Amino acid sequence: MRYHNITKDDMLNGDGLRVVLWVAGCAHCCKGCQNPVTWDENGGLLFDEAAKAEIFEQLDQPYISGITFSGGDPLHPANRADVRALIAEIKQKYPDKTIWLYTGDTWETVRHDPMMKQIDVLVDGEFHIDELDTRLMWKGSKNQRVIDVQRSLRQPEGERPALHCGDYS
Ligand code: SF4
Numbered sequence: 001m002r003y004h005n006i007t008k009d010d011m012l013n014g015d016g017l018r019v020v021l022w023v024a025g026c027a028h029c030c031k032g033c034q035n036p037v038t039w040d041e042n043g044g045l046l047f048d049e050a051a052k053a054e055i056f057e058q059l060d061q062p063y064i065s066g067i068t069f070s071g072g073d074p075l076h077p078a079n080r081a082d083v084r085a086l087i088a089e090i091k092q093k094y095p096d097k098t099i100w101l102y103t104g105d106t107w108e109t110v111r112h113d114p115m116m117k118q119i120d121v122l123v124d125g126e127f128h129i130d131e132l133d134t135r136l137m138w139k140g141s142k143n144q145r146v147i148d149v150q151r152s153l154r155q156p157e158g159e160r161p162a163l164h165c166g167d168y169s
Pocket residue numbers: 026027028029030033034035036038071072073103104125126127
């Protein structure tokens with residue numbers, strides 16, 4: 001997996017103060033994307049042990065609520081296996097920290113990925129510039145959903161996912 005940045009004390013990409021991993025690679029090509037530089041899966045830097053240590057150092061801080069995976073798309077085929085493994089490691093080491101993940105895929109197409117069992121919140125769907133609303137919390141366009149993953153997994157398949165309490169749209 002490759003990545004572009006690790007940002008710290010982030011307040012815009014999930015509840016509380018978070019560390020955010022911005023991965024490389026996205027095939028959605030949304031019109032109006034804010035990060036087209038992240039589309040190339042070969043861009044950025046190799047995600048190595050030093051990068052992982054940088055994240056763990058943040059998660060060691062009691063004031064950090066958790067980690068957000070963004071990009072790029074953490075569920076791009078080039079990233080999925082590594083993201084799944086990293087989430088499993090983080091959940092084991094930091095069971096009280098929350099995990100958020102942004103993807104251009106929809107909940108309906110990813111709900112069976114085993115990593116969903118360990119994710120707290122999934123912000124799903126491509127960015128639709130014609131549905132842009134700058135008042136929305138944690139998402140850019142109205143079609144996207146801020147999904148409470150654990151509640152949604154308990155619902156029968158085919159039902160609309162349960163939304164996180166911060167999704168007012
Ligand atoms: S899914 Fe996100 S990163 Fe990928 S093109 Fe769309 S807005 Fe950009």
